[in-house]
Amino acid sequence: MSQSDIARSATAPPASFVLGPGDPAATFTPEDFSEQHQLIAQTAEQFARQEVVPKAEELEHQDFAATRALLKKAAELGLTAIDIPERYGGLGLDFASSTLVYDRLAKYASFSVSFGGHTGIGMLPILYFGTEDQKRRYLPKLAASDWIGAYALSEASSGSDALAARARADLEPDGKHYLLNGEKMWITNAAFADVFTVFAKIGGEKFTAFLVEKDFPGVSVGAEENKMGIKGSSTRSLILNNARVPAENVLGEIGKGHHIAFNILNVGRFKLGAGCAGGARTALEQAAAYAKQRQAFGRPIAQFGLVAQMLADMALGVYAGESAVYRAVGLIDQRLESIDKDAADAPAQIRMALEAAAVECSIVKVFGSEMLDRAVDANVQIHGGYGFVREYPAERGYRDSRVNRIFEGTNEINRLLITGMLLRRAMKGELPLLAEVNAITQELMAAAPAPGGDEADGEPLAPETRRIEGVRKLALLLAGAAFQKYREGLEQEQEVLAGLADLIIQVFVLQSALLRARKMAAAGHRNAPLARTMARVLVAEGLDRSEAISHRLLPRVAEGDMLRAQAAMARRLLKRDLIEVIAPRREIAAAVVEAGRYPLG
Ligand SMILES: Cc1cc2nc3c(=O)[nH]c(=O)nc-3n(C[C@H](O)[C@H](O)[C@H](O)COP(=O)(O)OP(=O)(O)OC[C@H]3O[C@@H](n4cnc5c(N)ncnc54)[C@H](O)[C@@H]3O)c2cc1C
Numbered sequence: 001m002s003q004s005d006i007a008r009s010a011t012a013p014p015a016s017f018v019l020g021p022g023d024p025a026a027t028f029t030p031e032d033f034s035e036q037h038q039l040i041a042q043t044a045e046q047f048a049r050q051e052v053v054p055k056a057e058e059l060e061h062q063d064f065a066a067t068r069a070l071l072k073k074a075a076e077l078g079l080t081a082i083d084i085p086e087r088y089g090g091l092g093l094d095f096a097s098s099t100l101v102y103d104r105l106a107k108y109a110s111f112s113v114s115f116g117g118h119t120g121i122g123m124l125p126i127l128y129f130g131t132e133d134q135k136r137r138y139l140p141k142l143a144a145s146d147w148i149g150a151y152a153l154s155e156a157s158s159g160s161d162a163l164a165a166r167a168r169a170d171l172e173p174d175g176k177h178y179l180l181n182g183e184k185m186w187i188t189n190a191a192f193a194d195v196f197t198v199f200a201k202i203g204g205e206k207f208t209a210f211l212v213e214k215d216f217p218g219v220s221v222g223a224e225e226n227k228m229g230i231k232g233s234s235t236r237s238l239i240l241n242n243a244r245v246p247a248e249n250v251l252g253e254i255g256k257g258h259h260i261a262f263n264i265l266n267v268g269r270f271k272l273g274a275g276c277a278g279g280a281r282t283a284l285e286q287a288a289a290y291a292k293q294r295q296a297f298g299r300p301i302a303q304f305g306l307v308a309q310m311l312a313d314m315a316l317g318v319y320a321g322e323s324a325v326y327r328a329v330g331l332i333d334q335r336l337e338s339i340d341k342d343a344a345d346a347p348a349q350i351r352m353a354l355e356a357a358a359v360e361c362s363i364v365k366v367f368g369s370e371m372l373d374r375a376v377d378a379n380v381q382i383h384g385g386y387g388f389v390r391e392y393p394a395e396r397g398y399r400d401s402r403v404n405r406i407f408e409g410t411n412e413i414n415r416l417l418i419t420g421m422l423l424r425r426a427m428k429g430e431l432p433l434l435a436e437v438n439a440i441t442q443e444l445m446a447a448a449p450a451p452g453g454d455e456a457d458g459e460p461l462a463p464e465t466r467r468i469e470g471v472r473k474l475a476l477l478l479a480g481a482a483f484q485k486y487r488e489g490l491e492q493e494q495e496v497l498a499g500l501a502d503l504i505i506q507v508f509v510l511q512s513a514l515l516r517a518r519k520m521a522a523a524g525h526r527n528a529p530l531a532r533t534m535a536r537v538l539v540a541e542g543l544d545r546s547e548a549i550s551h552r553l554l555p556r557v558a559e560g561d562m563l564r565a566q567a568a569m570a571r572r573l574l575k576r577d578l579i580e581v582i583a584p585r586r587e588i589a590a591a592v593v594e595a596g597r598y599p600l601g
Contacts, residue, residue, distance in 0.1 A: 014356040015422060018472065018504065019436055021465050022511050024519035028330020030322055030601050031516070031525055033096070040097050043077055044104035048111075056108045059232035060396075062224065064192045067114050067232070068148065075145035079105075080119050084127060085341060089140035095333045099325065102271045106278030109400035110232030116275065117188035117233070118142070121268045122149020125197040125209060128350050129252040129260050134211060138195060150193035151268075152184035152212075152238045153261055159186070160413050162261060163207060167200035167240060171247070178202070178250070180210065180218070180243040186407075190221045190236035197264075198238065199257050206255035210245050218243035229399030263354050269365035269408040270328065270357075276368030276404055277321035280375035283397050284314040285597040287382045290394075292593060294384075301382070305582075308589035310378040312537075315588050317371040318598050319534045323512040324367060328360040359421050362414040363508045366501075369404035369411060376401040415501035416494065422504065423483065423490070437480035440473045444569045460521050461514060461532065463576075464539040468510045470573040471546045475503035477573070478550065481557040481566055499553045503546055510542045527600050530591055533584045540579040547574050 033041070051073055052059075058066050074080050082098040084090020091097075098119075106112050123142045126134055126149075141147040158164040167182025180200050187196070198212045212219060222237035252260050288311060291302035301307045335353035339346060354361075376397045380387035387394040405411045426433035459465075482496050490497065517535035520528040550570045558566045591599040 014425060015359040015431060017360075017508050017511055018422065018431070018433070018476065021469055021472075022515050024515045024522060027327050027512070027515040027519060028096070028333070029516040029519055030326050031520060031523070032326075032330075033100070036093075037096055037100055040079075040082070040093070041100045041104045044079055044101045045107075047074060047077055047079065048105045048107040052105070052108050052111045056110075056232065056393075056396075059108070059110055062191075062232065062234070064234055067111065067234075068145075068192055070111060071114065071118060071145040071148060074115065075143065080115075080145050081143035083119070083124065084139050084143040088127075088135055088143065090143045095336060096326070096329045099271065099274045099329050102274045103278040103322070103325070106275045107282050108232070109275075109279060109397070110230045112275050112279075113230050113233040113403075114189055116268070116271055117151065117193075118145070118149050120271050121151035121264055122189065122193070122195075122197070124267055125151065125251060125260050125264050126211065128263065128354075129209070130211075131248075133248065134251065138211065142195070147194035148189055148192055150187055150189040150196045150238075151264065152187045152190075152196045152198045154186045155183065156185045156237075160410055162199070163258060165199055165201065165207070167198070168204045169200040169202045169208065169210065169245070171202070176247055178210065178245045178247060180212065180240040180245055182240050183222075184238040184240070186225070186235055187221075187238045189234055190238055191224065191234035196238060197251060197260070198240070199261060200240070202254060207257040207261075208254050209251040209257045209260045211249040211251050212238075212240070212243060212245055216243055216245060227403075229396070229402055259351060263351050265409055266354050266358050266361040269414065270325075270332075270361040272404060272408050273321070273361075273364030273368035274325045276372040276401075277318060277325050279397070279401065280314060280318045280321060280372045281598045283372075283375045283379040283394070284311070284318060284592065286393060286397070287311060287314060287379045288592050288596050290386075290392075291382050292596065302589070302593045305586065307382060308586055308593075309582075310382055311592045312585040312588040314375045314378050315592050315598055316534055316538055316585075317375055319531070319600060320509050320513045320538055321364075321368050321371050322601075323516045324360075324509045325364055327508075327512040327515065328357060328364055331360060332357045359418055359504075360508065362409070362418045362421075363505050365404075365408060366411045366414045366418070367505050367509050369401075372401050372404060412494075412498070415498040418501040418504055419479070419497040420491075423479070433476065433479070437476050440477055441480075441569075444473075444477075444572060461518055461535060464514050464536060465518075467539050467543055467574075467576055468507065468514060470575075471503060471510065471543065472507045474546065474550055474570055474573045475500060475507055477566065477569060478503065478553050478557060481562075482553070485557050493556070496553055496556055499549050502549050506542050506546055510539055513538050530588070530599060533587055536579065537581050537584050537588070540576075540581055543574055543576060550574070 052070060055066055078091050079101050081090035082093045082101055085092040105115060126138050142149050153162050155165050169178040169180045171178055194214050196212045198210045202208050218241045220239045225235040291307055292300055294301045335356055339349045379394045380398050383392055383394045386392050389395060425431040479500050482490055486493050514535045517531040520531045554567055
């Protein structure tokens with residue numbers, strides 16, 4: 001990206017994708033990876049294939065010494081130190097690099113979860129919110145995996161509703177220590193972690209983060225949870241029984257623990273989305289290999305149209321997912337780049353940069369986790385009976401995937417956040433949504449030609465750009481109608497908020513897929529024709545989904561004449577010629593079979 005592209009995007013308001021079609025030149029894509037990015041990707045992928053996957057069976061039996069040894073090896077390769085600045089023993093690389101590690105490591109989910117618990121939610125609270133002393137004390141050990149990190153927010157009675165935590169902290173009379181009491185639940189890496197970011201309420205009121213070492217008096221962990229999947233990861237409770245924590249281990253400001261909790265979850269859910277794209281790529285590789293060698297009715301099953309459709313579905317999901325992930329990476333890196341990490345207000349600035357990308361983080365998480373669930377399901381189906389037995393990794397992948405819709409904020413909570421954050425930004429004047437809704441309404445009321453038509457246009461993929469614009473405008477129109485009807489009561493209309501979130505997710509993901517295909521076409525990239533085919537299919541099918549959502553929402557947000565007018569506008573916005581998708585899907589499947597894996601990248 002050029003300097004002017006970067007400057008233009010960095011100054012764009014948060015979630016500006018809802019305001020227009022985007023600009024291919026200002027969009028970061030996997031084709032923009034530098035040599036250094038590619039080297040990091042290769043290192044992570046090789047490490048996963050050569051070191052992690054061969055140990056999967058041991059890890060499934062919860063040999064946590066093996067997990068720790070692997071985390072140490074990952075550290076020797078620099079993989080655990082990507083986000084940590086050099087002066088704390090890290091590499092201090094960009095967000096794209098650390099995202100790529102999560103993406104390419106995703107070959108065995110349990111290890112990915114342990115790795116994410118350590119390098120993401122385990123380490124980042126200290127990096128982003130720690131004092132200089134805390135950073136010096138903990139980050140070098142964590143970056144080297146001599147110590148392992150963990151994050152303890154949830155409790156038995158408060159997961160989604162994290163601020164209702166009961167754990168409390170009381171300052172001892174000498175003012176030197178806090179005594180922490182309570183029980184944290186579902187803590188990833190708890191069996192072997194050395195330091196936990198723990199959230200507790202000082203005096204039962206002020207929600208605050210603490211750095212708690214496993215050897216502090218009064219700290220212990222419970223038994224392993226017996227989970228459906230990711231069995232090779234550790235999930236235990238953290239028991240705080242008059243745990244004595246030095247006052248200098250308060251992390252961030254007293255009473256402002258929610259800033260840490262929510263910002264770190266933004267990053268956590270983003271990296272989870274990247275891992276899901278990688279996980280789906282892995283499932284596709286397994287499915288392609290099996291479909292090529294399994295014979296039925298005298299030929300490889302890959303040659304059957306219905307198997308090909310499943311392979312195409314998986315490839316389309318990966319393409320859409322990674323396009324969305326790396327577009328968002330570009331936005332985040334642009335914002336982080338402009339921050340002086342040594343400045344006194346750096347943590348506040350970093351927090352604001354992450355907050356600015358919070359909508360995209362939730363989108364990437366929801367889309368990625370649901371896309372991965374469909375991919376692992378298709379992988380089982382392509383394996384037939386063998387997909388249902390433990391001998392093949394398809395069965396484990398199916399179980400391992402499910403948790404992604406639950407942790408780092410359930411997908412319900414994330415859907416509510418997507419719409420809620422956009423509406424809040426509009427009300428605070430940070431995002432000119434109201435003006436945009438008015439402009440769209442005026443445009444539709446004028447006797448201009450229908451915007452969704454497919455009339456010939458010189459620009460490649462121009463009809464697709466117009467179609468996504470139709471979905472974007474529809475989403476805003478429906479949001480406007482919903483707000484007008486319910487006002488403050490909209491919060492209670494969760495089905496409407498989630499339906500709007502689904503439209504917004506479509507807009508971001510389809511735009512990302514299309515902008516990438518357009519950028520590849522402009523650069524004459526060798527894979528541009530395949531990317532174009534994928535983008536066209538995704539847009540065609542995305543419009544069908546958007547139409548179904550609008551049919552559900554419209555009668556809820558408008559009535560009588562208003563409903564008829566809104567429905568007519570929706571029809572105009574989604575107007576399009578029917579597109580043949582079966583042949584392009586066969587083409588995509590053929591590319592998968594030929595490559596024996598995801599054919600781009
Ligand atoms: C394997 C695993 C590892 C984990 N690792 C960690 C970790 O390292 N650290 C940590 O702190 N936590 C961790 N968690 C906890 C995880 O973040 C929570 O399970 C998750 O946030 C959901 O909370 P809950 O389980 O209490 O479910 P609940 O919050 O009780 O939710 C139950 C259901 O109700 C829905 N729901 C809840 N509130 C609303 C609402 N307002 N509107 C609509 N629907 C709603 C939810 O979407 C869900 O479908 C982990 C969980 C698992 C399973």
